[in-house]
Amino acid sequence: xxxxxxxxxxxxxxxxxxxxxxxxxxxxxxxxxxxxxxxxxxxxxxxxxxxxxxxxxxxxxxxxxxxxxxxxxxxxxxxxxxxxxxxxxxxxxxxxxxxxxxxxxxxxxxxxxxxxxxxxxxxxxxxxxxxxxxxxxxxxxxxxxxxxxxxxxxxxxxxxxxxxxxxxxxxxxxxxxxxxxxxxxxxxxxxxxxxxxxxxxxxxxxxxxxxxxxxxxxxxxxxxxxxxxxxxxxxxxxxxxxxxxxxxxxxxxxxxxxxxxxxxxxxxxxxxxxxxxxxxxxxxxxxxxxxxxxxxxxxxxxxxxxxxxxxxxxxxxxxxxxxxxxxxxxxxxxxxxxxxxxxxxxxxxxxxxxxxxxxxxxxxxxxxxxxxxxxxxxxxxxxxxxxxxxxxxxxxxxxxxxxxxxxxxxxxxxxxxxxxxxxxxxxxxxxxxxxxxxxxxxxxxxxxxxxxxxxxxxxxxxxxxxxxxxxxxxxxxxxxxxxxxxxxxxxxxxxxxxxxxxxxxxxxxxxxxxxxxxxxxxxxxxxxxxxxxxxxxxxxxxxxxxxxxxxxxxxxxxxxxxxxxxxxxxxxxx
RNA sequence: CGGGGCGUGGCGCAGUCUGGUAGCGCACCUGCUUUGGGAGCAGGGGGUCCCCAGUUCGAAUCUGGGCGCCCCGACCA
Numbered sequence: 001x002x003x004x005x006x007x008x009x010x011x012x013x014x015x016x017x018x019x020x021x022x023x024x025x026x027x028x029x030x031x032x033x034x035x036x037x038x039x040x041x042x043x044x045x046x047x048x049x050x051x052x053x054x055x056x057x058x059x060x061x062x063x064x065x066x067x068x069x070x071x072x073x074x075x076x077x078x079x080x081x082x083x084x085x086x087x088x089x090x091x092x093x094x095x096x097x098x099x100x101x102x103x104x105x106x107x108x109x110x111x112x113x114x115x116x117x118x119x120x121x122x123x124x125x126x127x128x129x130x131x132x133x134x135x136x137x138x139x140x141x142x143x144x145x146x147x148x149x150x151x152x153x154x155x156x157x158x159x160x161x162x163x164x165x166x167x168x169x170x171x172x173x174x175x176x177x178x179x180x181x182x183x184x185x186x187x188x189x190x191x192x193x194x195x196x197x198x199x200x201x202x203x204x205x206x207x208x209x210x211x212x213x214x215x216x217x218x219x220x221x222x223x224x225x226x227x228x229x230x231x232x233x234x235x236x237x238x239x240x241x242x243x244x245x246x247x248x249x250x251x252x253x254x255x256x257x258x259x260x261x262x263x264x265x266x267x268x269x270x271x272x273x274x275x276x277x278x279x280x281x282x283x284x285x286x287x288x289x290x291x292x293x294x295x296x297x298x299x300x301x302x303x304x305x306x307x308x309x310x311x312x313x314x315x316x317x318x319x320x321x322x323x324x325x326x327x328x329x330x331x332x333x334x335x336x337x338x339x340x341x342x343x344x345x346x347x348x349x350x351x352x353x354x355x356x357x358x359x360x361x362x363x364x365x366x367x368x369x370x371x372x373x374x375x376x377x378x379x380x381x382x383x384x385x386x387x388x389x390x391x392x393x394x395x396x397x398x399x400x401x402x403x404x405x406x407x408x409x410x411x412x413x414x415x416x417x418x419x420x421x422x423x424x425x426x427x428x429x430x431x432x433x434x435x436x437x438x439x440x441x442x443x444x445x446x447x448x449x450x451x452x453x454x455x456x457x458x459x460x461x462x463x464x465x466x467x468x469x470x471x472x473x474x475x476x477x478x479x480x481x482x483x484x485x486x487x488x489x490x491x492x493x494x495x496x497x498x499x500x501x502x503x504x505x506x507x508x509x510x511x512x513x514x515x516x517x518x519x520x521x522x523x524x525x526x527x528x529x530x531x532x533x534x535x536x537x538x539x540x541x542x543x544x545x546x547x548x549x550x551x552x553x554x555x556x557x558x559x560x561x562x563x564x565x566x567x568x569x570x571x572x573x574x
Numbered sequence: 575c576g577g578g579g580c581g582u583g584g585c586g587c588a589g590u591c592u593g594g595u596a597g598c599g600c601a602c603c604u605g606c607u608u609u610g611g612g613a614g615c616a617g618g619g620g621g622u623c624c625c626c627a628g629u630u631c632g633a634a635u636c637u638g639g640g641c642g643c644c645c646c647g648a649c650c651a
Contacts, residue, residue: 012600012612013586017644037643143575143648266651286651305650322649337651365651392650484610519611526611537610547610 001477003512008045010524020216022459023148025468029528038145038153045528048476049455050156054135056187056473057158057449064180066131066160071113073137077103079112083427088318092140106139111424111446114161118442119430125165128432128442129173133160135451149452150412151218156451163425164443165432174206174419177447181210181415184449188458189471190414195221196231197416198309206419211411212457219413222406224399229406231393234309238391238406239398243358244280244301250375257342257373257381259366266337268302271372275363279303283356283364283376285339287328287347290317295331297339297347300390301355302363307392314351314388332367340364341382342373352384353391412457413450420444468529469551477510479569480530484518484537494562495536498546501566507573526554532572534565548572
């Protein structure tokens with residue numbers, strides 16, 4: 001490809017709305033153009049990387065026995081009503097009407113469509129298992145699209161769905177897909193980790209996420225080097241936390257709680273400081289509401305935070321919110337900031353996190369304005385209706401397996417695999433007949449992988465002050481051939497000859513034949529990050545030499561005889 | 575959905591407070607010089623100042639309404 005005729009326009013300036021490095025570099029390198037919030041065009045240059053990513057995905061999934069198909073982007077509401085998600089999915093689902101006033105949506109995912117297809121075609125256990133995938137444009141109307149391709153509204157995703165007669169078959173395919181994903185991300189040269197994850201609105205039991213480690217990642221994960229345990233903090237569990245020391249004992253009334261005045265002190269930190277105790281000796285009581293419209297109280301240690309994903313799962317609700325001021329006052333008889341478990345009768349449930357089980361003589365709100373209680377004991381003064389794991393796990397918490405401290409880091413979620421079970425097959429009547437002639441819902445798995453996001457993640461991991469450093473498998477071109485002074489006959493002829501030779505060899509080469517100054521060409525070369533750089537210039541040519549270097553190691557430059565250059569490139573690309 | 579900010583040549587911005595014929599840098603076109611790390615000089619093209627309505631002799635600028643975009647938050651009792 002001759003750059004002088006190619007659709008590739010770089011910019012020197014960083015667009016003002018690009019915050020993360022991958023977004024800045026993809027924009028500056030002319031790979032993507034924004035059309036609207038979270039909606040991008042891939043330019044020919046950008047699309048080459050996207051295509052390479054798709055090719056890797058296809059290769060590995062085909063190898064894992066999955067079959068590619070293509071489903072509609074626009075889907076009728078009926079299917080979503082059947083699965084229940086027309087109600088559940090909320091505003092992220094882009095809904096629309098056709099000319100006959102029929103409801104449709106732009107698919108954010110395709111469980112309904114694939115299940116609908118399979119239930120019509122598959123009758124017998126003899127036809128199972130089946131594993132189908134597509135690479136498709138999806139649309140999710142995110143609250144706040146940002147970070148370029150990392151969190152767009154319209155995006156390219158590979159999604160696969162498997163159908164099974166039993167759990168063992170699902171387990172086998174799940175493992176195959178997990179292995180395929182590992183091969184895919186390894187092929188992309190990414191530093192990634194597999195973590196246990198919450199299954200979210202898709203539903204189902206087991207699930208794993210593939211995280212590319214990057215400080216700009218939007219997901220938090222904890223890991224234990226000792227045991228290998230790794231999980232998204234939405235899902236992560238911790239071993240038992242060390243018990244905090246008992247709070248101060250009351251001299252006059254050692255066998256009952258004592259009410260103390262805490263005027264205007266509503267936060268754990270304020271009360272702890274005022275009373276001279278540690279936040280870990282306090283009990284925090286939060287009032288939540290959900291679509292079930294009942295108020296529940298949740299108790300957690302004062303220095304810790306509630307994991308709302310765990311709480312929503314425990315309550316089996318879709319949407320959770322902290323209760324309003326009015327609801328809190330109605331439930332506790334006090335303003336926000338003074339809730340506690342003692343005498344809390346107006347909520348239906350008091351759910352206590354395991355972190356508060358070992359607490360003794362703790363401090364909590366008194367359910368009265370400007371007052372807290374000290375010296376409170378479980379059993380004697382209050383009793384939760386249930387215990388649960390609601391802890392948001394943090395840095396240094398003990399690993400649930402080894403007990404060693406875990407580390408917290410950030411990751412970009414590039415893949416997510418689920419064991420769905422029969423959630424969709426049951427609600428949508430996707431059944432098969434077993435060997436005894438009985439009808440059963442199929443067992444399903446589903447497997448997502450963000451194409452654009454993975455390419456962006458590769459840039460997050462591969463860049464320097466001058467631009468992108470592509471992992472070779474995702475690079476738009478393998479070789480950048482620069483004719484430094486194309487107006488010089490000798491230089492041009494040598495570069496043209498080499499260009500032809502590289503093409504003969506099947507090398508993906510971008511030939512910079514533009515009438516630009518050397519400085520511009522070098523800067524652009526660094527920016528677009530093509531792995532191998534060849535420079536034909538007057539200086540070297542007088543000695544019959546061509547210079548080559550690798551983008552990953554820009555300072556190391558080598559000379560090679562003109563005649564050997566193409567062979568040398570072939571060698572480098574081996 | 576709350577709070578804040580911004581819409582002015584392709585991109586980044588000034589001008590708006592205090593109304594008076596729209597400017598700068600980059601990019602683009604022409605010419606000359608330059609040519610191994612984003613060149614210099616000279617000349618040139620390109621803008622419904624987001625949209626609608628209003629105030630005014632006169633609106634990018636003031637008023638009202640709308641649209642779009644960006645950032646923060648939507649959570650620790």
